[in-house]
Amino acid sequence: MTQVSPPAEAATRITGRAVSEQRSLSAGVTEVVLDSGDTVVVKRGHARNAIPAEAAGLRWLGEPGAVRVPEVRGHDEEWLVTDLVGGGRPTHHAAERLGRGLAALHEAGAPTFGAAPPDGPVDAWIGLAPMENTPGEDWPRWYAEYRVLPYVRRAVDEGTLTADEAAVIERACARLPEVAEPPARLHGDLWNGNVLWGPVEASLIDPAAHGGHRETDLAMLQLFGCPLLDRVLGAYQEVAPLADGWTDRIGAHQLFPLLVHTVLFGRSYAGQAVAAAKAVGR
Numbered sequence: 001m002t003q004v005s006p007p008a009e010a011a012t013r014i015t016g017r018a019v020s021e022q023r024s025l026s027a028g029v030t031e032v033v034l035d036s037g038d039t040v041v042v043k044r045g046h047a048r049n050a051i052p053a054e055a056a057g058l059r060w061l062g063e064p065g066a067v068r069v070p071e072v073r074g075h076d077e078e079w080l081v082t083d084l085v086g087g088g089r090p091t092h093h094a095a096e097r098l099g100r101g102l103a104a105l106h107e108a109g110a111p112t113f114g115a116a117p118p119d120g121p122v123d124a125w126i127g128l129a130p131m132e133n134t135p136g137e138d139w140p141r142w143y144a145e146y147r148v149l150p151y152v153r154r155a156v157d158e159g160t161l162t163a164d165e166a167a168v169i170e171r172a173c174a175r176l177p178e179v180a181e182p183p184a185r186l187h188g189d190l191w192n193g194n195v196l197w198g199p200v201e202a203s204l205i206d207p208a209a210h211g212g213h214r215e216t217d218l219a220m221l222q223l224f225g226c227p228l229l230d231r232v233l234g235a236y237q238e239v240a241p242l243a244d245g246w247t248d249r250i251g252a253h254q255l256f257p258l259l260v261h262t263v264l265f266g267r268s269y270a271g272q273a274v275a276a277a278k279a280v281g282r
Helices: 006-015 050-062 092-108 139-157 161-175 213-221 228-241 246-265 269-278
Strands: 019-026 029-034 039-046 072-075 080-082 123-126 129-132 182-185 211-212
Touching: 006 029, 006 039, 006 080, 029 269, 039 269, 050 072, 050 080, 050 092, 050 123, 080 161, 092 161, 092 182, 092 213, 129 139, 139 161, 139 211, 161 246, 161 269, 182 213, 213 228, 213 246, 228 269, 246 269
Parallel strands: none
Antiparallel strands: 019 029, 029 039, 039 080, 072 080, 123 129, 182 211
């Protein structure tokens, strides 16, 4: 008897369809062709709440119809099945559509800073790092408490950030900018690897969705490089102009992803985090 692989078994159990083909895309992610002819992606969660958080995030991001995200076919506590969204080369049209879509997504809003997606867990994840979705009304205080300092403490405990470096970042938390913005509906992990380009539109995958400051998504998109970023930002500004001085605040918003990377990947990111902290409030 042929042994059914765990991803195939999960796909059949969740969708009710047999699997005719499968191909591993990466550790924990498998492309599966169902006997209906549909192609889906089957993803295995790495820890408790990872799959429920991602499924809730995808549904919440897709609800306004502003950006394209994979449709959730179903999930359980361990496995997520979504439609396959294709990749390709970025085009000016797709970049401008992404900018307008992000503006509309952010304007769809969230109840509070730190709000989890509906039915999403408070104890969520950003990549392989834990992320707490605890609501707050004051952005600088909430951002420091739940998006910066938890990773500073962990990095110090694990020896990837020195006490002196941590002190620089902690001082930056006292200088975080006050900008009157309502809570936005964020993708939350919007680096270029989570943007799958196509000629007509881009698709967003692997969210760490929550309510936050809209500039955080845009700062993260800039952090590791994004094709045609000027087109994305230009189209965004046409729909929802950013507050004056937003480019001066990029470093403050990049503290979050840089510290997550410091925790996950080590000291190679610590220097960038400290440099971003030194620029806050200048």
